[in-house]
Amino acid sequence: VIANRSLTCSATPWDFEFLPESTALLVIDMQNDFCALGGYLHQFMEQKGMGDEAVKALREPIAPLSRVVQSCREAKVAVIYTIESHRPDLADVPSNKMEGSVRVGAPIGSSGPLGRLLVQNERGSEVVDELKPVAGEHIVHKPGKCAFFATELDSILRIRGITHLVISGVTTDCCVFGTLMEARDRGYHTLQLEDCCAAVPRASHDAICELPRAHPQAFGVITNSEAFVKAMESTNRLERRG
Amino acid sequence: VIANRSLTCSATPWDFEFLPESTALLVIDMQNDFCALGGYLHQFMEQKGMGDEAVKALREPIAPLSRVVQSCREAKVAVIYTIESHRPDLADVPSNKMEGSVRVGAPIGSSGPLGRLLVQNERGSEVVDELKPVAGEHIVHKPGKCAFFATELDSILRIRGITHLVISGVTTDCCVFGTLMEARDRGYHTLQLEDCCAAVPRASHDAICELPRAHPQAFGVITNSEAFVKAMESTNRLERRG
Amino acid sequence: VIANRSLTCSATPWDFEFLPESTALLVIDMQNDFCALGGYLHQFMEQKGMGDEAVKALREPIAPLSRVVQSCREAKVAVIYTIESHRPDLADVPSNKMEGSVRVGAPIGSSGPLGRLLVQNERGSEVVDELKPVAGEHIVHKPGKCAFFATELDSILRIRGITHLVISGVTTDCCVFGTLMEARDRGYHTLQLEDCCAAVPRASHDAICELPRAHPQAFGVITNSEAFVKAMESTNRLERRG
Amino acid sequence: VIANRSLTCSATPWDFEFLPESTALLVIDMQNDFCALGGYLHQFMEQKGMGDEAVKALREPIAPLSRVVQSCREAKVAVIYTIESHRPDLADVPSNKMEGSVRVGAPIGSSGPLGRLLVQNERGSEVVDELKPVAGEHIVHKPGKCAFFATELDSILRIRGITHLVISGVTTDCCVFGTLMEARDRGYHTLQLEDCCAAVPRASHDAICELPRAHPQAFGVITNSEAFVKAMESTNRLERRG
Numbered sequence: 027v028i029a030n031r032s033l034t035c036s037a038t039p040w041d042f043e044f045l046p047e048s049t050a051l052l053v054i055d056m057q058n059d060f061c062a063l064g065g066y067l068h069q070f071m072e073q074k075g076m077g078d079e080a081v082k083a084l085r086e087p088i089a090p091l092s093r094v095v096q097s098c099r100e101a102k103v104a105v106i107y108t109i110e111s112h113r114p115d116l117a118d119v120p121s122n123k124m125e126g127s128v129r130v131g132a133p134i135g136s137s138g139p140l141g142r143l144l145v146q147n148e149r150g151s152e153v154v155d156e157l158k159p160v161a162g163e164h165i166v167h168k169p170g171k172c173a174f175f176a177t178e179l180d181s182i183l184r185i186r187g188i189t190h191l192v193i194s195g196v197t198t199d200c201c202v203f204g205t206l207m208e209a210r211d212r213g214y215h216t217l218q219l220e221d222c223c224a225a226v227p228r229a230s231h232d233a234i235c236e237l238p239r240a241h242p243q244a245f246g247v248i249t250n251s252e253a254f255v256k257a258m259e260s261t262n263r264l265e266r267r268g
Numbered sequence: 269v270i271a272n273r274s275l276t277c278s279a280t281p282w283d284f285e286f287l288p289e290s291t292a293l294l295v296i297d298m299q300n301d302f303c304a305l306g307g308y309l310h311q312f313m314e315q316k317g318m319g320d321e322a323v324k325a326l327r328e329p330i331a332p333l334s335r336v337v338q339s340c341r342e343a344k345v346a347v348i349y350t351i352e353s354h355r356p357d358l359a360d361v362p363s364n365k366m367e368g369s370v371r372v373g374a375p376i377g378s379s380g381p382l383g384r385l386l387v388q389n390e391r392g393s394e395v396v397d398e399l400k401p402v403a404g405e406h407i408v409h410k411p412g413k414c415a416f417f418a419t420e421l422d423s424i425l426r427i428r429g430i431t432h433l434v435i436s437g438v439t440t441d442c443c444v445f446g447t448l449m450e451a452r453d454r455g456y457h458t459l460q461l462e463d464c465c466a467a468v469p470r471a472s473h474d475a476i477c478e479l480p481r482a483h484p485q486a487f488g489v490i491t492n493s494e495a496f497v498k499a500m501e502s503t504n505r506l507e508r509r510g
Numbered sequence: 511v512i513a514n515r516s517l518t519c520s521a522t523p524w525d526f527e528f529l530p531e532s533t534a535l536l537v538i539d540m541q542n543d544f545c546a547l548g549g550y551l552h553q554f555m556e557q558k559g560m561g562d563e564a565v566k567a568l569r570e571p572i573a574p575l576s577r578v579v580q581s582c583r584e585a586k587v588a589v590i591y592t593i594e595s596h597r598p599d600l601a602d603v604p605s606n607k608m609e610g611s612v613r614v615g616a617p618i619g620s621s622g623p624l625g626r627l628l629v630q631n632e633r634g635s636e637v638v639d640e641l642k643p644v645a646g647e648h649i650v651h652k653p654g655k656c657a658f659f660a661t662e663l664d665s666i667l668r669i670r671g672i673t674h675l676v677i678s679g680v681t682t683d684c685c686v687f688g689t690l691m692e693a694r695d696r697g698y699h700t701l702q703l704e705d706c707c708a709a710v711p712r713a714s715h716d717a718i719c720e721l722p723r724a725h726p727q728a729f730g731v732i733t734n735s736e737a738f739v740k741a742m743e744s745t746n747r748l749e750r751r752g
Numbered sequence: 753v754i755a756n757r758s759l760t761c762s763a764t765p766w767d768f769e770f771l772p773e774s775t776a777l778l779v780i781d782m783q784n785d786f787c788a789l790g791g792y793l794h795q796f797m798e799q800k801g802m803g804d805e806a807v808k809a810l811r812e813p814i815a816p817l818s819r820v821v822q823s824c825r826e827a828k829v830a831v832i833y834t835i836e837s838h839r840p841d842l843a844d845v846p847s848n849k850m851e852g853s854v855r856v857g858a859p860i861g862s863s864g865p866l867g868r869l870l871v872q873n874e875r876g877s878e879v880v881d882e883l884k885p886v887a888g889e890h891i892v893h894k895p896g897k898c899a900f901f902a903t904e905l906d907s908i909l910r911i912r913g914i915t916h917l918v919i920s921g922v923t924t925d926c927c928v929f930g931t932l933m934e935a936r937d938r939g940y941h942t943l944q945l946e947d948c949c950a951a952v953p954r955a956s957h958d959a960i961c962e963l964p965r966a967h968p969q970a971f972g973v974i975t976n977s978e979a980f981v982k983a984m985e986s987t988n989r990l991e992r993r994g
Contacts, residue, residue, distance in 0.1 A: 040371060070485070117648050117666050120455030126485030129282060164601050169662055170453030171486065176662040178602050178653050184910075184939055185604050199479055200486050204449035211412030211446075213362030213910055227482060233475030237441055240469060243312065243368030244413065244442050359890050359908050406843050411904055418904040420844050420895050426668075426697055427846050455668055524855060554969070604939030610969030613766060654937030655970065683963055684970050688933035695896030695930075697846030711966060717959030721925055724953060727796065727852030728897065728926050 035217065035257035037249035039242050042217040044190040046258075050104040050183060051094065054173060054195025054202050056157050057109050059150035061085050061196065064139030066150060070132035071226065080226040084196045088156045090251035091194055091222045095157060097258040104186060106164045108173045110201060111144055111151035118169040118176070172204040180212060190215045192254065194222035198231040206246065216246035219254060277459060277499035279491035281484050284459040286432040288500075292346040292425060293336065296415060296437025296444050298399050299351050301392035303327050303438065306381030308392060311374035313468065322468040326438050330398045332493035333436055333464045337399060339500040346428060348406045350415045352443060353393035354386055360411040360418070414446040422454060432457045434496065436464035440473040448488065458488035461496060519701060519741035521733035523726050526701040528674040530742075534588040534667060535578065538657060538679025538686050540641050541593050543634035545569050545680065548623030550634060554616035555710065564710040568680045572640045574735035575678055575706045579641060581742040588670060590648045592657045594685060595635035596628055602653040602660070656688040664696060674699045676738065678706035682715040690730065700730035703738060761943060761983035763975035765968050768943040770916040772984075776830040776909060777820065780899060780921025780928050782883050783835050785876035787811050787922065790865030792876060796858035797952065806952040810922045814882045816977035817920055817948045821883060823984040830912060832890045834899045836927060837877035838870055844895040844902070898930040906938060916941045918980065920948035924957040932972065942972035945980060 035042045059065035061084045063077070071080035098105050112119050116135045127134045127143075134144045141148025146167065159165055166179045173179050183191075191214045193206050202223050209216055218238060225231040238248040277284045301307035303326045305319070313322035340347050354361050358377045369376045369385075376386045383390025388409065401407055408421045415421050425433075433456045435448050444465050451458055460480060467473040480490040519526045543549035545568045547561070555564035582589050596603050600619045611618045611627075618628045625632025630651065643649055650663045657663050667675075675698045677690050686707050693700055702722060709715040722732040761768045785791035787810045789803070797806035824831050838845050842861045853860040853869075860870045867874025872893065885891055892905045899905050909917075917940045919932050928949050935942055944964060951957040964974040 113648070115646065115648070117669065118662050120452075120665070120669050122452055122455060122457045122488065123485065126488075130483075130485045132485075162599065164597070164599070169665060171449055172453050175450070175453040176665045178660040181604070181653060181660045181939070182601050185601065200449075200483070203445070204453075207413055207442075207446035207449065208417070210364055211362075211414050211417040213364060213907070215364045230475060230479065230482065233472060237472065240472065241372075241442070243365065243372045243374075246364065246368075355890070357888065357890070359911065360904050362907070362911050404841065406839070406841070411907060418907045420902040423697070423846070423895060423902045424843050427843065455665070604936075606936055606939060606941045606972070607969065610972075614967075614969045616969075655933055656937050659934070659937040684933075684967070687929070688937075691897055691926075691930035691933065692901070694848055695846075695898050695901040697848060699848045714959060714963065714966065717956060721956065724956065725856075725926070727849065727856045727858075730848065730852075 033257050033260065035249055036253045037217055037247040038239055040247055042215070042247050042249065044215070046101050046103045048187050049190040049192060050106050050186070050188045051098045051192045052173065052194065052205065053091065053095065053105060053107045053157065054193070054205060055108055055110050056087070056091065056195050057151055057153055058140050059110070059144055061088070061154050062140060062150070066132055066134075066138070066143040069138055069143060070127070070130040073131040076226070083226050083228065084224045087194065087196065087222045087224050088154060090219075092156055093255055094194065094219065094222060094251050097255045099160070101258045103192075103258070104164070104188065105159070106166060106179070106182070107153055107159050108166045108168050108179070108195070108201070108205075109151050109153065110168055110171070111146045112169055114142070114145055171201045172208050173201065174205065174208045174212070183214070188214075190217070192217045192219060194219045196223065197225035198223040198234045199225045203234055210244070210246060217254070218246065218248040219251055220248055221250045275499050275502065277491055278495045279459055279489040280481055282489055284457070284489050284491065286457070288343045288345045290429050291432040291434060292348050292428070292430045293340045293434045294415065294436065294447065295333065295337065295347060295349045295399060296435070296447060297350055297352050298329065298333065298437050299393055299395050300382050301352070301386055303330070303396045304382060304392070308374055308376075308380070308385040311380055311385060312369070312372040315373040318468070325468050325470060326466045329436065329438065329464045329466050330396060332461075334398055335497055336436065336461065336464060336493050339497045341402070343500045345434075345500070346406070346430065347401070348408060348421070348424070349395055349401050350408045350410050350421070350437070350443070350447075351393050351395065352386060352410055352413070353388045354411055356384070356387055413443045414450050415443065416447065416450045416454070425456070430456075432459070434459045434461060436461045438465065439467035440465040440476045441467045445476055452486070452488060459496070460488065460490040461493055462490055463492045517741050517744065519733055520737045521701055521731040522723055524731055526699070526731050526733070528699070530585045530587045532671050533674040533676060534590050534670070534672045535582045535676045536657065536678065536689065537575065537579065537589060537591045537641060538677070538689060539592055539594050540571070540575065540679050541635055541637050542624050543594070543628055545572070545638045546624060546634070550616055550618075550622070550627040553622055553627060554611070554614040557615040560710070567710050567712060568708045571678065571680065571706045571708050572638060574703075576640055577739055578678065578703065578706060578735050581739045583644070585742045587742070588648070588672065589643070590650060590663070590666070591637055591643050592650045592652050592663070592679070592685070593635050593637065594628060594652055594655070595630045596653055598626070598629055655685045656692050657685065658689065658692045658696070667698070674701070676701045676703060678703045680707065681709035682707040682718045683709045687718055694728070694730060701738070702730065702732040703735055704732055705734045759983050759986065761975055762979045763943055763973040764965055766973055768941070768973050768975065770941070772827045772829045774913050775916040775918060776832050776912070776914045777824045777918045778899065778920065778931065779817065779821065779831065779833045779883065780919070780931060781834055781836050782813065782817065782921050783877055783879055784866050785836070785870055787814070787880050788866060788876070792858055792860075792864070792869040795864055795869060796853070796856040799857040802952070809952050809954065810950045813920065813922065813948045813950050814880060816945075818882055819981055820920065820945065820948060820977050823981045825886070827984045829918075829984070830890070830914065831885070832892060832905070832908070833879055833885050834892045834894050834905070834921070834927070834931075835877050835879065836870060836894055836897070837872045838895055840868070840871055897927045898934050899927065900931065900934045900938070909940070914940075916943070918943045918945060920945045922949065923951035924949040924960045925951045929960055936970070936972060943980070944972065944974040945977055946974055947976045
């Protein structure tokens with residue numbers, strides 16, 4: 027019997043203990059609008075001549091995250107994807123967000139190579155091909171940066187009895203961080219996966235990843251994909267033996 | 269008649285326009301637990317031998333913020349203070365927060381020189397003397413980092429017709445940032461006051477303050493106290509002339 | 511110039527004043543799962559031999575509501591529809607709701623004549639044909655009874671500057687009432703349309719409609735479709751003259 | 753060992769199973785403003801010459817609730833009180849509520865025999881003497897009708913691991929019902945105590961208490977104080993034997 031067996035993942039500044047059945051991996055906004063040429067981020071970074079470079083940076087989490095997702099599937103850890111996108115009529119875009127997008131040269135809802143920017147059911151609002159959800163995995167569409175804002179995420183987590191969140195995705199300093207902060211206020215134990223997150227500029231990613239090291243009481247703990255996969259694999263080995 | 273006259277505050281990367289009557293200054297957690305010797309922050313930073321230095325850093329916003337607060341009072345901009353504190357029975361401290369505080373050597377609710385750490389109605393949970401609220405100003409007690417979590421803040425703002433928030437306080441990377449992110453999801457236009465915020469280490473403060481410069485569509489705009497006071501004073505001058 | 515002209519709708523116990531541009535009609539759950547043979551409600555009422563009768567009762571609002579919706583369209587009052595439905599994987603069905611549905615003989619997610627009960631994208635979760643939304647009207651999918659729970663409704667209303675809600679739909683005692691209560695806590699001014707709501711048994715509908723008459727300070731005011739359409743038509747007449 | 757032993761309370765239309773440690777009794781708004789002469793309710797009902805009668809009706813739950821509270825204390829079921837009250841500066845009173853209170857002749861914040869109506873820290877906003885909380889019991893101050901609106905209630909319940917709520921207080925048709933509806937959306941299993949609730953007119957109380965009988969899948973189950981105390985006592989007996 028291995029039910030309710032606690033796992034330990036090596037992390038900084040202290041280890042993260044969790045039960046697979048009460049843990050979920052959040053894969054935040056790994057969608058074409060942020061991680062593909064022609065998406066929302068590419069469009070506004072291109073105004074500074076940095077579109078390609080930015081997309082390249084935001085694709086870096088794909089490889090390690092693929093391994094983490096695979097590992098979660100094997101260990102029966104829930105995988106939940108979020109997608110930032112808006113209604114086609116833009117009814118859920120507040121004026122602060124719309125105005126900002128216009129000023130940076132990538133109006134939400136305008137047409138781009140991947141469809142309308144940050145709009146539902148366009149190519150831009152699909153999870154990148156490498157990380158496609160499989161049957162049984164949840165996708166949460168969110169109009170805000172924080173994945174808990176105006177969504178059913180908290181309800182889904184409570185219904186499943188999830189108390190521990192492993193957080194990944196883009197961008198480290200925005201949707202990832204906003205979601206992590208709210209998750210902690212709501213009482214979830216959090217583990218951030220450093221190499222499964224990214225932001226531009228890179229310095230911003232690095233600064234946010236320093237926060238758990240400096241103030242884990244506020245920001246939770248942090249590790250990388252390798253350590254997390256290793257913790258999961260120890261389970262799987264045990265299960266196969268069991 | 270000067271009612272409904274829009275003001276403009278010089279900011280980066282673009283200016284912030286606002287009406288005094290629909291704007292509020294948020295003064296976040298400028299309380300003894302973060303800004304005084306013997307408070308919560310002092311206690312856990314002292315474990316690394318950095319308590320005094322940390323408190324000194326977090327007191328830096330007091331002087332510029334005093335001027336901003338005074339200016340807001342004259343211009344009839346609402347001033348709203350938040351205080352992070354918990355019930356004496358700690359019923360509103362989630363386990364992730366309690367465990368973290370224990371591990372960093374400053375258990376929430378334990379006794380310190382300024383009373384029980386991060387507990388309501390103790391000396392630690394009072395706004396620092398230099399910034400004491402005056403009659404007619406609101407204080408919002410919050411159990412979380414984000415000032416919107418489990419509080420009446422949003423309701424108070426809506427009732428007053430507030431649509432624009434000027435954000436200050438400590439710490440830049442935690443309660444200030446979490447509040448700013450949620451404020452933006454809820455549609456508030458935001459202006460961060462760089463020299464009226466602080467965090468330890470300083471690099472973390474600096475990194476967060478770079479975010480509006482890099483991505484204003486996500487994080488709003490930023491300025492300093494001088495620019496904001498100047499914008500307010502222009503109103504006051506006009507009003508006196510009027 | 512008729513912009514910002516306030517309208518008055520005769521109501522009990524006092525009249526309802528509103529501006530068309532800051533008012534929305536909420537059409538709650540007028541979907542086949544409640545208003546058509548073979549839907550969720552029909553299935554569980556049929557256990558008591560009352561399925562047909564119940565559906566007949568819940569269809570009574572369709573005729574008056576059609577007139578109200580048409581009137582709102584002409585007067586440029588926003589029309590917002592809610593639909594109660596769940597993810598195909600039922601991840602957003604809490605155990606209290608699932609267990610209840612099983613016990614009353616109509617498990618959420620089980621197959622019925624109109625598709626899986628209370629599940630998204632089935633015939634049961636479509637608005638009844640007579641009230642089909644037109645382009646530009648919003649639909650809010652909700653997992654709960656209250657339309658504000660885990661949805662973007664509040665955000666959409668704020669973004670449009672909506673402060674006044676005209677509330678209709680089914681069932682009077684459940685989703686309509688739960689939504690009305692939350693709307694009032696959030697500060698919206700409310701007008702309930704008695705003949706545009708329904709519940710089974712009828713006595714329950716009647717009792718809820720007595721509440722505004724007894725305690726308008728808590729439940730807002732109430733009227734019928736004729737009075738509301740009349741108020742709207744006065745606008746339209748003025749506009750045509752204008 | 754009797755830990756984690758499930759109890760069963762006879763209820764309609766089906767029994768309520770619960771564990772004492774994950775159950776809380778909610779005592780809603782049993783405060784002088786609703787249950788004492790000179791309070792808010794007395795003031796506005798007196799406009800119709802029904803003040804004394806209304807208070808008498810709202811005091812009826814006191815006796816059965818006293819027994820229930822005592823029983824919960826013995827069985828280690830959490831007892832949580834809510835109080836509806838506002839800030840002295842009325843910053844948290846939305847205009848719909850304020851206007852309604854003025855129209856019914858009892859403006860929130862105006863002076864009455866028990867202090868300012870519906871204002872914090874007045875005699876009116878204290879729990880009635882007969883039901884005074886004891887050390888270790890939580891009080892949640894709420895600005896709205898629903899106890900979850902703009903309060904830390906949900907957070908406190910989650911932190912304690914509460915999944916089942918026993919609901920009592922006044923008034924049945926307003927704060928009790930609004931809280932019950934939101935509790936159910938949030939996934940809590942609910943049991944309403946009929947004789948521990950009251951409303952005026954009585955017909956309104958009766959109508960709301962019919963709802964669980966008609967639609968338990970939506971409103972949960974209902975019982976009376978005697979049945980609930982009996983279920984609790986069976987525990988106590990077992991514990992004493994144990």
